[in-house]
Amino acid sequence: MPPSALADKLDALVERLSKVAQDVRAGVVSLETDTPRRMGVAQVGTELINTVTLPEDQIHLFLPQLVHLTAVRVFIEWNGFDAIPQEDGATISYADLAAKIGGDPSLITRIARTLVANNTLKQVQTDHVAHTAYSRLLATPPHRAVLKLEFDDYLASFLSLPRYFARFGLRDPTDRLQTPLAFAQDRLGASAWDIWNSDPERLAGFMMTMTVMEAWAPARNPYDFGWVAQHPAAAKDGAERVLLVDVGGGRGHALGRILRENPGIEGRRCVLEDLKEVVGEVERERGEGLEGVRLVGMDFHAEQPVKNALVYHIRRCLHDYSDDESVAILRRLADAMAPDSRLLIVELIISDPPSAYQAALDLTMMVISGKERTLATWRDIVARAGLKITHVDVVEGGSGVVECMLGD
Numbered sequence: 496m497p498p499s500a501l502a503d504k505l506d507a508l509v510e511r512l513s514k515v516a517q518d519v520r521a522g523v524v525s526l527e528t529d530t531p532r533r534m535g536v537a538q539v540g541t542e543l544i545n546t547v548t549l550p551e552d553q554i555h556l557f558l559p560q561l562v563h564l565t566a567v568r569v570f571i572e573w574n575g576f577d578a579i580p581q582e583d584g585a586t587i588s589y590a591d592l593a594a595k596i597g598g599d600p601s602l603i604t605r606i607a608r609t610l611v612a613n614n615t616l617k618q619v620q621t622d623h624v625a626h627t628a629y630s631r632l633l634a635t636p637p638h639r640a641v642l643k644l645e646f647d648d649y650l651a652s653f654l655s656l657p658r659y660f661a662r663f664g665l666r667d668p669t670d671r672l673q674t675p676l677a678f679a680q681d682r683l684g685a686s687a688w689d690i691w692n693s694d695p696e697r698l699a700g701f702m703m704t705m706t707v708m709e710a711w712a713p714a715r716n717p718y719d720f721g722w723v724a725q726h727p728a729a730a731k732d733g734a735e736r737v738l739l740v741d742v743g744g745g746r747g748h749a750l751g752r753i754l755r756e757n758p759g760i761e762g763r764r765c766v767l768e769d770l771k772e773v774v775g776e777v778e779r780e781r782g783e784g785l786e787g788v789r790l791v792g793m794d795f796h797a798e799q800p801v802k803n804a805l806v807y808h809i810r811r812c813l814h815d816y817s818d819d820e821s822v823a824i825l826r827r828l829a830d831a832m833a834p835d836s837r838l839l840i841v842e843l844i845i846s847d848p849p850s851a852y853q854a855a856l857d858l859t860m861m862v863i864s865g866k867e868r869t870l871a872t873w874r875d876i877v878a879r880a881g882l883k884i885t886h887v888d889v890v891e892g893g894s895g896v897v898e899c900m901l902g903d
C-alpha cells in the first residue's frame with residue numbers, strides 16, 4: 496500500500512477511536528454495558544492489524560491464537576486456574592504451582608508462560624505468577640464450560656471437516672443425525688442433543704454455556720409484547736387459551752424475562768416446552784419469573800402439544816437445523832396455530848456478507864448441521880412452512896425477531 500494510503504487508513508482508525516473516547520468521556524456510551532458497541536470498538540484492533548500487516552504476515556498470526564487457546568484448555572483440565580490464589584496481589588511460584596497441580600515443573604511453567612505471553616496470566620518478577628481478571632473468570636465453572644464446549648466439541652469438529660466433506664461431499668451438512676460433531680466423535684446416527692444429553696456433566700455444561708452467552712450478550716428483544724396483555728384472550732377471568740408458548744425454551748430465561756417485563760401476561764397462562772431431560776432440570780430449579788408457568792416435555796419435530804395459543808415463541812432453536820428441518824419444525828407449529836396466532840422466531844439475522852463473528856457463529860452451527868440466516872433466507876423458509884411474515888425487528892449485532900402468521 497502506498498505510504499499516503501496507509502497513513503490515511505491509520506488516521507481514519509484513530510478518528511474512530513477518538514470519537515468513541517469522546518462519547519465515553521461524555522457518558523453518552525457505556526462500553527461496559529453495551530456488548531455490541533464494545534465488540535464494534537474491539538473490531539478496530541482487528542482492522543489495525545489488517546492495515547499494518549503484510550499479506551505474508553497474516554498466515555503467521557493464527558498460530559499464537561491456536562496455541563493460546565490450547566494452553567487455556569489444558570490449564571482448565573488441570574484446574575490450574577483454581578491453583579492460583581484468588582486474592583488481589585497474591586502470587587504463586589511456578590514451582591509451587593507445579594506441585595499443586597501435580598505436574599512436572601518444566602511442563603507447568605511452559606504452559607503457564609504461554610498464558611503469561613498472551614496476557615491471560617501475569618508474571619511477577621521472574622518466577623511467580625498471578626491472576627488477571629480474565630484468568631479469574633476462567634476459574635469459574637460456567638466460563639470453564641464455555642471453553643470446554645468450544646474446544647472439545649466445536650474445534651474438534653472443525654478439525655474433522657476436511658475428512659467430513661471428503662466422505663459426505665462438498666455440500667452443507669443438513670442431516671441432524673450425520674453432523675460433523677457426531678462424525679468427529681465417532682457417533683454418527685446421534686443428534687447433537689443425543690450427544691449432549693447423554694452425559695449429565697455435558698448437559699449441565701451446555702446449559703451453563705447458554706447462561707453465560709445470555710449474560711454476555713443479553714438478547715435485546717426489541718419486540719413489543721404489550722399487545723398480548725391487552726388482548727381479550729388475556730382477560731383475568733380466564734378463558735383457558737394459552738397466551739404464550741416458549742418452544743425449545745431451555746431453562747426459560749427468555750420467557751422469564753418476558754414475563755417480568757410484561758406483568759400483564761400471567762405466568763399460569765404460559766408454557767415452557769423443551770426436551771423432557773431439560774424440563775426435568777427446570778422442574779428441579781425454576782428460574783426467576785417462571786412462577787406458575789406450565790412445563791411441558793416434548794419434541795418439536797413431532798406434533799405440537801399446545802394448540803391454538805395466542806403466541807408461539809421459538810428462540811435460538813432453528814439455527815441448530817438445516818433449512819429443510821427448520822421448515823418441518825415450523826410446519827408443526829403452523830399446524831397448531833389458530834388464524835390469529837402469532838409465531839415469533841427470535842434468531843440472529845446475519846448481514847450479507849456477515850461480520851467475522853456472525854460467520855464464526857454460522858460455522859459453529861454448521862457442525863451440528865444448522866446455520867445462521869440472512870433475512871432473505873428467513874423469508875424463504877417461513878414461506879415454505881405456509882406462514883407469512885407480518886413484522887421484523889433487528890437490533891445492532893443482528894439479533895432479530897421475525898413475527899409470522901398463517902399464510903393466506
Ligand SMILES: C[S@@+](CC[C@H](N)C(=O)[O-])C[C@H]1O[C@@H](n2cnc3c(N)ncnc32)[C@H](O)[C@@H]1O
Pocket residue numbers: 688705742743744745746749768769770773793794795796809810811812
Ligand atoms: C440453543 S438452545 C436455545 C434455548 C432457549 N430458547 C434460548 O433462547 O436460550 C436450543 C434448545 O432447544 C432444545 N431442543 C433441542 N431439540 C429439541 C427437540 N427435539 N424438542 C424440543 N426442544 C429441543 C434444547 O434442549 C435447547 O434448550
